[in-house]
Amino acid sequence: MNLKQLAAHLNLSQTTVSRALNGYPEVNEQTRKRVMEAAQALNYAPNARAKGLATGRAMAIGHVIPMSTQHQMMNPVFGDFIAGASDEYVKAGYDMTLSVTGDRDEEENYRRLKAKGNVDGIIVHGPSMKDPRIPFLRQLGLPFVVHGRATELDVPYSWVDVNNTHAFQRATDFLLDLGHRRIALINGLEFMDFAYRRRVGFAQALDGHGLLPDPRYMAAGEMTESYGFEAASRMLALPDRPTAMITSSVIAAIGIRRAIHAAGLEMGRDVSVITHDDDLSFLRNGPDVPIFTATRSSVYEAGRIAAAMLLAHIADPDLPAQPRLLEAQLIIGGSTGPAPQDTH
Amino acid sequence: MNLKQLAAHLNLSQTTVSRALNGYPEVNEQTRKRVMEAAQALNYAPNARAKGLATGRAMAIGHVIPMSTQHQMMNPVFGDFIAGASDEYVKAGYDMTLSVTGDRDEEENYRRLKAKGNVDGIIVHGPSMKDPRIPFLRQLGLPFVVHGRATELDVPYSWVDVNNTHAFQRATDFLLDLGHRRIALINGLEFMDFAYRRRVGFAQALDGHGLLPDPRYMAAGEMTESYGFEAASRMLALPDRPTAMITSSVIAAIGIRRAIHAAGLEMGRDVSVITHDDDLSFLRNGPDVPIFTATRSSVYEAGRIAAAMLLAHIADPDLPAQPRLLEAQLIIGGSTGPAPQDTH
DNA sequence: GCCAGATACCGAAGCGCTTTGGAAACTCCT
C-alpha cells in the first residue's frame, strides 16, 4: 500500500492525502479525518526511504560505538544509554541506527555515514582525552553530541557528561574524613576521558589533605570483575595495604569484594570500597539498601538527555554547542566504614 | 556530491558511472578504474535512501528488543549479541537499526517497520514460550530470525538457540554425580523460553536419579545480583539447605556467591554453584581459570550466526526455515565440589 | 452582481539512484 494507491482509493490526489497525513492546514477537516481513518484501516505508513529522499531528512540518529580491537569488549553501559536515548527518539519519531566500529579508519566511517545520508545526527560514545573524531565531525557538518568529553580538546561541541572529577574528589574526601590515608584507585583505562578525570579528582582530594597518590595503590585497566580482583589482591598483599579503594565500576567493585574476602578480610570494616555506579538496570547496586557506597549517576538518564540535545540541534542547526554536566550523587552503602587502627 | 555531479565530472552518463561502481560487466575496465578513483577522491558514496528506493532493498536489518515495562531492564546479553551480528552486517554491507519497544502494541510496531520499509529483515530477541510475534511475523512476510525459541509454537521459523535443556541437564547431572541431592534452581523468569527449558533440563536430570524438584529450592525472577543474593539467602536459611545451586546468569551467580559468604559458608566447599555463562565480554568468568563452573555458550557467536542466517534468508527468500542449536560447553571452575557430609 | 480573498484541492517536478531498452562504435569473418 503506497500513497498513490491510498489516494486512488479515496478519490483524492496524492498531494491532498500527503498533506492531510502531515497535518498541513490547507485541507478540510472532514477530508483529513477520512484520510486518517483510511490510512489506519489499510495499514498505510509512508515509505521512510521515499520520504527521506523527498525531504532530505533521514529521521534517524546514528550511534557509533567503538569496539576496541585490542580489548574486544562491549561497554556494558551501552545498553542502558541506548534505552534512554531510544525513549526520546520514539517520542520524536526518529529511528536509531547502530554502527559498531573498530578503531581503525573511523574517519572514513563517519564520512560514509554522512554521504550515505541515512542519519541526521550522531551520538559519539567513549571519547578519549583528545578524541580526533570530534574536530572531524565538526568539520563534516553533521550534528553530533558526545557522551563524555575530550579534556584536551579546545573546540566547542555539545556533550553530556558526569562530573567525574568532582564525584571522585568527593568520594575520596569522604574516605579521608573517615580517617583513611592509604587509599587506592582502581580505575578504567586512563586514555579514556572519564577515567582520566576521575584520577584528577582523586588526586585533588588527596592533595587537599597534603597527601600524594602512591603509584603502588593505583591501577588502570579494562573494568572487568577479574581486573578488580587482581588489582585489589595485589594491593592487599602489600605490607602496608590500602584501607580503602575507589573504583570506576560496579563490576570491578565486585571483583574487589571477592579479593577482600579471599584475603580473609571484610569489606566495610577492614577495607572500605567506593565505586562509581552507572545505575545500570541489570546491575542495580542493591534493591533499596545499597551494597556499595557509590557515586551514582544514571546512564539511562544521560542517554535521554544526549538524545534530546541532539534532536534540538537537528531542529535548529544554529543552536550553539551546549555542555551538560550531570552531578553524581554520593550514596552511602555498607561498603565503607572508619579507617581501621593501624594495621602495620 | 551525487551521481549526477560525479557523472558530469567524468563526462560520462549516470548509467555508466552507476554500473562501474556496482561492478556490472558492460563497462570498460579502464573506465571503471577511472570512475572508482574519482569516487574515492571526491568522497562519493551513493545515497542510501535513493538507492533503497530504486532497488527496493533497504540494506538494513532491524533488531527489536523488548523492554518490559514492568521490569524496566535492558538485557545485558544484548550488547554482545549485537556486536556479533554487526560483524556479519558490516561484511555484507548492511546497516543495523534498533527499536526498543515496550511490550504493548508490538504488532503495530512490526507492521510499521515493514510498511516504512527501512529494514529487509528482523532479529527477534527474548521470545516467550508462545511468542505471538512469531506467527505474526510469518504472516507479515518479512524475513526474520529468532534468538531463542518459542517452545509452544508449532510453526516453522528460523532460530538460533543454545541447547538450554541439555546444558542444564548436564550441569545437574554433574552435581548429582558429585553426590549432591538438595540442588536449587535459581532461574530467570519462566515465561521466557530459555528459562523454561532450563528448568525442564534440571527436572529431567533429577528425575533420572529418582528425585523430584523441591519447590523450596526453586526461584524464578529477573536475573540481577540482588535477586541471586536474596533467593540464595532464603534457601540457605532453610533447616535442610541446598548443597548446590544452579543459576541462569553470572550476575545472579555473583549474588549467590555473596549470599554464601554472608551465611558464613564457602562456595565450592559448603555450597556448589553452577551458572550459565553467556561469555559476555565485560563479564568474563575469570581470565583463564574460570571462577564458576558453568555451562558456557558465547552470545557473541550466537549474534554472528543469527545475522548470517538472516542475510541468507534475505538473499534467498525461498530458503526453508532453519533451526540452529548451539551446544553449551561445561567448564569446570572453582565453584563446585563434592557434596558435604550431611549438614542436618 | 462582481470581485478580492479564503478555502480546498490538484498536476507535475524533483529528491538520487537503478535499470530497461536501445544505439553507436568497433571487431571479425566471409
Next chain:
DNA sequence: AGGAGTTTCCAAAGCGCTTCGGTATCTGGC
C-alpha cells in the same frame, strides 16, 4: 565491403514521497 556479433555507452522511466505553483469553488462586502 557488408553484415553479424561484441563491446561500450546513453536517455529516460520509475521507485514513493513532498512541495511548488497553480486552479476551481466558495464566501462576504459593496
